[in-house]
Amino acid sequence: MANGSTEPGQSKGGKSTLASSVYQQLRDDLLRGALESETKLRVEWVVSRYGAGASPVREALNRLAAEGLLGRHDQRGFFLMPVSAAELEELTRTRCWLEERALRESIAHRTAEWEEQLVLALHRLARAERRLPDDPTTNNPEWEKLHRAFHRALIAACRSHWLIGFCDQLSDQASRYRLIAQNAPGAGRDDLGEHRIIAERALDGDADGAVEALLNHYRITAAMCMERLAQGYDPRAGKSQRGRK
Amino acid sequence: MANGSTEPGQSKGGKSTLASSVYQQLRDDLLRGALESETKLRVEWVVSRYGAGASPVREALNRLAAEGLLGRHDQRGFFLMPVSAAELEELTRTRCWLEERALRESIAHRTAEWEEQLVLALHRLARAERRLPDDPTTNNPEWEKLHRAFHRALIAACRSHWLIGFCDQLSDQASRYRLIAQNAPGAGRDDLGEHRIIAERALDGDADGAVEALLNHYRITAAMCMERLAQGYDPRAGKSQRGRK
DNA sequence: ACGAAGTAGAATCTCGATAAAAAAAGCTGA
DNA sequence: TCAGCTTTTTTTATCGAGATTCTACTTCGT
Numbered sequence A, B: 001m002a003n004g005s006t007e008p009g010q011s012k013g014g015k016s017t018l019a020s021s022v023y024q025q026l027r028d029d030l031l032r033g034a035l036e037s038e039t040k041l042r043v044e045w046v047v048s049r050y051g052a053g054a055s056p057v058r059e060a061l062n063r064l065a066a067e068g069l070l071g072r073h074d075q076r077g078f079f080l081m082p083v084s085a086a087e088l089e090e091l092t093r094t095r096c097w098l099e100e101r102a103l104r105e106s107i108a109h110r111t112a113e114w115e116e117q118l119v120l121a122l123h124r125l126a127r128a129e130r131r132l133p134d135d136p137t138t139n140n141p142e143w144e145k146l147h148r149a150f151h152r153a154l155i156a157a158c159r160s161h162w163l164i165g166f167c168d169q170l171s172d173q174a175s176r177y178r179l180i181a182q183n184a185p186g187a188g189r190d191d192l193g194e195h196r197i198i199a200e201r202a203l204d205g206d207a208d209g210a211v212e213a214l215l216n217h218y219r220i221t222a223a224m225c226m227e228r229l230a231q232g233y234d235p236r237a238g239k240s241q242r243g244r245k
Numbered sequence C: 001a002c003g004a005a006g007t008a009g010a011a012t013c014t015c016g017a018t019a020a021a022a023a024a025a026g027c028t029g030a
Numbered sequence D: 001t002c003a004g005c006t007t008t009t010t011t012t013a014t015c016g017a018g019a020t021t022c023t024a025c026t027t028c029g030t
Helices: A018-031 A043-050 A054-067 A085-108 A112-127 A141-154 A161-180 A191-204 A207-230 B018-031 B043-050 B054-067 B085-108 B112-127 B141-154 B161-180 B191-204 B207-230
Strands: A070-073 A077-080 B070-073 B077-080
Touching (some): A018 A043, A018 A054, A018 A161, A043 A054, A054 A070, A054 A077, A085 A161, A085 A191, A085 B085, A085 B161, A141 A191, A161 B085, A161 B161, A191 A207, B054 B077, B085 B161, B112 B191, B141 B191, B191 B207
Antiparallel strands (some): A070 A077, B070 B077
């Protein structure tokens, strides 16, 4: 499949290859929004940045392109997929469709194991700081991981690794938009509270309630990103620069 | 994204690369079930079969693995994903979830253009022969293409290229199972009739009816494949060999 | 000046060879 | 006979150079 963190190949003891290593690093940087200043990814550039030959780099780029994280034109190399309001809307719409189905199935087939993993994921998320303690302007990568883990735990019991993979893929895309927009704490938004409500309702078997909370969660986030996006966003700026009246 | 026939890169006039060419051929052979006798894809083997260097072949394999059409283990190469009853069931389940949503959205947002493309796709499918005229034991690749095109036309108006891509991906997987099982004409199954009913209801705006017919269509197909699968299936046999009492 | 054709430069893509790893075969000693 | 180790063979993964293609700039003609 084309998901991310379930990336096979090096998982079970096997030594990782250079291609996989570059793939992993590039992917992390991509989701972290660290490469948004580039519009095109020249292989020579990637080669010098991650210290590997052209062949492994090329393989990594091919994988990422197949996943939809990069674009590719034959004889014209690889490029970062452009962001747009329309794409964000379509993304959010699709995400809501898939996550709703996944969450309902997950709740319908929940097990003790699933419940435990869910409360665990919520607990860990609650413990983490969203922003870096020393630099409150940048996001905490650790929190991002736990956030992703929480949402995956929610749908883990849906009995379809395909659906889980698709949701992961969309989650990656959304993550990119969130970090591009430097999704600030939002005027008094209660992140943790939202997650807690979703989890509680899911654990209670309240499918309709959980779905409502979850979709709301996604839509609010998307709306905030959309705002920044409309406010004028320049990919070439390292840090977000708002208010360009 | 990780879909198939919408494979970018060579679409608009641009000369195709060797890697893309190998990707395309390998993918066709894969979906056609022509490689089911192999369990492992050695790069040297692929190189000699498709006439290209190791680098482009390797890139093609990486793309296919990212799409889920192949498996990969670092330092251990690429292999054909094994087939199993459990996997087929999960696949069918997921497919029904996604296609239902896609079809409902497509019908809800249908346009004149969509309707025309749909009747066109149906017409073409009706014209094609399912089996090769000269050799009725093998499927007609042309029919396969048109069949796929019909199902894509159904959901084309769903307003999400993501969802369309996911459905394509699942369709590819299902296609593999169908062709592995050499899905025979089935004891008096009316393929064309089923497709016609789906299209008619969709065109009438009868979402519930269309969805019911579509899901039934998928489930019947899956059930037939499952039968062959349970009947004992040996990947190493060129032609299907039934009845191994 | 403006647009088309031509030309240097840069980037992608591909090949052949080499290094590294895994699988297979052979060997030894109970 | 067989488990465990060593050697050989096979296969994968990587590098560096070269061929092909694209891009941007210059030049020429109207």
